[in-house]
Amino acid sequence: MFEVGGVRMRRPFKIRRVSHVGLNARNMPEMKRCYGDLLGLVQTDVSEGLADRFDPEHRIIPEPGSRGLHFYRYGADHHQFVLMDQRLWEILDPDHTTLRVNQLSWQVGSLEEVRNAIECLGGEKQRITRSGRDMPGSNWHTYVLDPDGYTFELTFGMEQIGWDRLSKPRASWDALRFGEFPDLPHQPENIEMAGQRDAGVDLRAGFEPTPQDGRYDVDGVRLPRPFKIVGLGPLSIVVEDFERSVAHYEQIFGFDLRFRGEWNGVRFAALACNTAHHAMMLYEASVRPVLGLADDAGLVATGFQVANHRQLRAAVGFLTENGLEEIAVPAELVPGFRHVAHLRDPDGNIIQLYFQMRQCITGDGREGSRSVVGPAADWPAVIDPSDDVFQGEVFMGPWA
Structure with a gap:
């Protein structure tokens, strides 16, 4: 211990x-x-x-x-x-x-x-x-x-x-990079950057993206697209030895096994690190042809959360109108969501979009939770609340 x-x-x-x-x-x-x-x-x-x-x-x-x-x-x-x-x-x-x-x-x-x-x-x-x-x-x-x-x-x-949207300046990179772990305690970041300023580094010289205005009213904020990404995950990957990998992520990294299942010969497991139903999914290699993935694909999907259900429907419409393909994924393979959509990026990877993931206390959720999958255009415009709606991690700060 x-x-x-x-x-x-x-x-x-x-x-x-x-x-x-x-x-x-x-x-x-x-x-x-x-x-x-x-x-x-x-x-x-x-x-x-x-x-x-x-x-x-x-x-x-x-x-x-x-x-x-x-x-x-x-x-x-x-x-x-x-x-x-x-x-x-x-x-x-x-x-x-x-x-x-x-x-x-x-x-x-x-x-x-x-x-x-x-x-x-x-x-x-x-x-x-x-x-x-x-x-x-x-x-x-x-x-x-x-x-x-x-x-x-x-x-x-x-x-x-x-x-100000500025990152740390390139001139400070060498001083802040450590090739090995230092002795602790380490000095706080504000002291580090004060030292860089005193050494003559222009702290205002970091990378700055071009500000973007927009034409969409997104719940009171004007944005260039009709939705806002507010969360990352789950991350889903293919593993070659399913039992070995499940044991590894449980025993070595400390993930909580929330759910494991099998559908049409494909075994999969949902692993959690907090109250969200899962943060990671492990799939057997037999999932590749089911989802149209390349024979050597390791990544199954990258999950992105939007702010609410209305934005989720708008996001799928916006992305398909701009050339991304919405694909069919069996609901049995993606437990834990309320509604979830899947689109393919230009390299063939899957983008997983959702608003709500089931929240679980320790020992809860192991039986899984059936998701509602696309096409998103067929989903109702307004849905009834569940007992865990608007729970989980909250996005902090302004949207843009």
Whole structure:
């Protein structure tokens, strides 16, 4: 047993929520259009990747096809979604070149929990690839490979973006990057940035996206699209050895198994880290032909939550009008939602859109909850409330 913030736990960390997810983009311009222009995620930074880490001149190639990373957010966290050029991924991880998801990232409760996870996970003989702090985003982390080669990140302390929409300046990246975990306690962020200012760094020189006005009245705010993304997750992946992976995520990472089922020979499991019905879904490889996924696809779907039911219907209409295909997914394979829609992005990945996920207290929800699936145009314009409507995590701050 370990002491985590004064509570006895089976491991020295507790995953609280999805932090961010990274996809490998084959068609970067169209993927940027899909997740930025259409879905409304705001770009917060761009990195050339290897050159930014190793080139002291910090040269950057800004064109859309560059071999780099593009960072996006829907809230105040510096990034909640990352697009990496597929060619860069093949350089970074030549053993897993076909993976379309480059990281599954989860927030724990403190910097100390990230540090303590390093020894714990290493003791479980997992492959820890690195620990420390990367830029941009300046979040502390430790990266571990799961049994299928997915990069699993435990993270804390993500940089926050405020009203000025500026990220930390590129000139500060080297000073804030740590290739290994430091001794604790570490100095607070405000002291770090005051030191950068005193060293002559222009703190106003960070990446700034172009402000966008809009023509849609979205529950009292004028936006460029008729909905607002307010949440990330669940993250759904294919696993080759189903029982091994379920046990791994339960026993090593501490997820709560909420539901497991089988439909037409496809086994799947819903795993939770807080009161939401699930934060992660594991599927057997036989799900690929059912959902029209590539034979080597690892990512099944990335979930995005919108603010309410009206916005969900509007979002599906807007996205299909702008070229995304709404696809049919059997309700039996996606438990835990009230209404949920699925669309395919330009690289063939599935975007999972919903407003309400069932909320569960410990021990509840294991029997599953049947979802209402698309087509969204057939859903009623107004639905009756359930006992857990408008519960769960609340989006903080303005919408734009």
